[in-house]
Amino acid sequence: MCTSATCARRSRSAPRSRVSSSPSAAPATASGPRRRMRLSIPLGLRPRLVGGLLLTSAATLLAAALFLLPPLEQRLRTDQLASLTTTAQTARTSFVEIDRAGARPGSPSLRRIVEALERRAGARALVVAGSGRVLADSSPGPSVLAPALDAVRSARTVRRVTSSPDGSVAEVATPVTIADLRCALVLVQPVQTAQSAAGVVRRAFTIAALIGLAAALLVGMGIASTLSRRLRGLHDAVGRVGAGGLEQDMPHDDARDEVGALTRAFAAMQGRVRRQEEARRAFVATASHELRTPIASLATVLELTEDDLRQEPPRLAEAVDGVVRARRQSERLAALARDLLDLSRLDADVALRREPVDVAESCRAVLSEFAERARERRLALGLEATAPAAMQERGHALADPVGVARIVRTLVENALRYTPEGGSVNMEIASRGHEVVVSVTDSGPGVRPEERETIFERFQRGSAGQGAAGFGLGLAIGRELARRMGGDLRVTDGPGGGARFELALPVGPQPPVGAASVDLARTA
Numbered sequence: 324m325c326t327s328a329t330c331a332r333r334s335r336s337a338p339r340s341r342v343s344s345s346p347s348a349a350p351a352t353a354s355g356p357r358r359r360m361r362l363s364i365p366l367g368l369r370p371r372l373v374g375g376l377l378l379t380s381a382a383t384l385l386a387a388a389l390f391l392l393p394p395l396e397q398r399l400r401t402d403q404l405a406s407l408t409t410t411a412q413t414a415r416t417s418f419v420e421i422d423r424a425g426a427r428p429g430s431p432s433l434r435r436i437v438e439a440l441e442r443r444a445g446a447r448a449l450v451v452a453g454s455g456r457v458l459a460d461s462s463p464g465p466s467v468l469a470p471a472l473d474a475v476r477s478a479r480t481v482r483r484v485t486s487s488p489d490g491s492v493a494e495v496a497t498p499v500t501i502a503d504l505r506c507a508l509v510l511v512q513p514v515q516t517a518q519s520a521a522g523v524v525r526r527a528f529t530i531a532a533l534i535g536l537a538a539a540l541l542v543g544m545g546i547a548s549t550l551s552r553r554l555r556g557l558h559d560a561v562g563r564v565g566a567g568g569l570e571q572d573m574p575h576d577d578a579r580d581e582v583g584a585l586t587r588a589f590a591a592m593q594g595r596v597r598r599q600e601e602a603r604r605a606f607v608a609t610a611s612h613e614l615r616t617p618i619a620s621l622a623t624v625l626e627l628t629e630d631d632l633r634q635e636p637p638r639l640a641e642a643v644d645g646v647v648r649a650r651r652q653s654e655r656l657a658a659l660a661r662d663l664l665d666l667s668r669l670d671a672d673v674a675l676r677r678e679p680v681d682v683a684e685s686c687r688a689v690l691s692e693f694a695e696r697a698r699e700r701r702l703a704l705g706l707e708a709t710a711p712a713a714m715q716e717r718g719h720a721l722a723d724p725v726g727v728a729r730i731v732r733t734l735v736e737n738a739l740r741y742t743p744e745g746g747s748v749n750m751e752i753a754s755r756g757h758e759v760v761v762s763v764t765d766s767g768p769g770v771r772p773e774e775r776e777t778i779f780e781r782f783q784r785g786s787a788g789q790g791a792a793g794f795g796l797g798l799a800i801g802r803e804l805a806r807r808m809g810g811d812l813r814v815t816d817g818p819g820g821g822a823r824f825e826l827a828l829p830v831g832p833q834p835p836v837g838a839a840s841v842d843l844a845r846t847a
């Protein structure tokens with residue numbers, strides 16, 4: 324602030340020096356090598372994917388062949404034996420009417436029976452006596468005495484499959500009694516029938532396997548080509564961003580798969596870094612602009628004061644006035660420097676402490692700092708704690724004590740600044756779920772709904788701030804600090820139309836027993 328005279332003189336003599344508005348703020352990303360990266364991968368995604376798919380389908384088909392074909396063959400063989408057994412057992416009744424004369428080798432009645440059986444069952448049929456003599460044989464061939472004698476001896480049906488160089492043979496011998504003579508009816512059938520059925524399945528299986536492998540190859544190549552094309556696009560885009568800076572466009576990929584997600588994540592990251600970069604540039608530009616004005620005005624005030632002191636006699640009253648204004652300007656500069664330092668610390672991600680903070684004690688300390696100013700502005704300033712019993716247990720937040728005090732100080736300072744004289748500023752501490760909430764309510768003009776988010780942005784001031792000193796940094800720093808501590812800083816309507824700012828902090832553990840307990844009902 325300056326009088327018209329001083330302003331006129333200031334325009335004549337104000338230092339022209341400017342704080343550089345970030346000429347060197349070239350994006351860090353642009354400093355990378357300009358050369359475009361080439362994608363040279365010895366064993367790329369496509370051969371791996373196709374190979375993997377082929378291998379998997381081959382393994383699947385092999386496993387299916389191993390686990391499917393042998394049981395199938397076994398099953399066919401069992402079925403063949405079962406069907407021969409049924410035929411043999413039902414054929415037993417045919418021998419009932421044969422008399423003793425018919426029970427001899429070469430008997431025509433036996434011959435008829437075995438030939439009929441051969442026609443019906445498609446199997447060689449024999450009748451073997453217990454002595455081992457063959458009484459009838461539909462089509463003579465290798466000896467089948469062993470199962471026949473086994474059946475006669477055990478009086479039970481004998482079934483087996485024998486293997487010879489000519490192939491496997493299914494043999495079923497069932498005991499029959501022909502006119503008191505204990506004999507065996509034997510049915511012999513090559514297992515070729517079963518084998519040929521299994522052969523058909525095997526051939527079908529091989530064709531299916533080949534078709535499956537070809538399909539796997541085609542699908543694999545298709546997927547691999549698409550994937551590698553998309554990945555190459557992403558790779559090229561990342562290379563372009565690395566070489567040419569954040570302004571380069573990232574490809575759009577709406578696919579709901581990992582590559583799509585990766586592309587979108589890159590685009591989101593690029594957007595975030597771009598916004599951070601813009602915020603950084605805006606910060607440097609605004610900060611230098613904000614610093615320039617108070618520094619220039621301080622220089623002017625000091626120059627005028629020097630002039631006043633050099634007069635004969637010195638104009639002491641004006642000089643004192645100048646010193647007072649210079650002090651105010653330097654306080655304003657100190658506050659700005661403090662805010663800028665805090666911001667740069669936040670931007671540099673300086674770690675905050677995490678320890679139990681006695682919130683009520685912190686608040687009380689801050690309130691006592693402002694007691695004098697509240698009296699000057701005839702404002703009632705107080706601390707109220709709801710649910711004091713609960714607060715005894717949960718009044719501790721897990722936070723950075725300096726950060727907490729910094730936020731509370733900003734809230735009280737704002738409330739005192741924006742509340743007209745004669746009003747009131749009240750502070751409450753309450754425990755809500757897993758949060759300790761400090762709220763500062765005032766009887767001032769409140770915050771307009773459309774400004775409730777913007778006032779938390781850097782260098783943004785609301786309508787209440789117009790005309791008052793300030794840089795629009797306090798709430799931005801406060802919210803960022805609160806969120807870094809795992810809490811939040813929000814604004815709502817106060818009960819009488821004023822503003823109500825709420826600082827929520829995560830509840831922390833109790834400090835060790837013996838620490839002074841706080842009387843929360845006490846008023847600051």
Ligand SMILES: Nc1ncnc2c1ncn2[C@@H]1O[C@H](COP(=O)(O)OP(=O)(O)O)[C@@H](O)[C@H]1O
Pocket residue numbers: 733737738741742765767768769770778779783784785786787788789792793794795796797798799822
């Ligand atoms: N208690 C309050 N009552 C009304 N408006 C407020 C209050 N506190 C903050 N504001 C609004 O929020 C803006 C941003 O506050 P802050 O970040 O502390 O910056 P500054 O106080 O320097 O303007 C203020 O300009 C003002 O419009």
Ligand SMILES: [Mg+2]
Pocket residue numbers: 733736737793795796797798
């Ligand atoms: Mg402020």
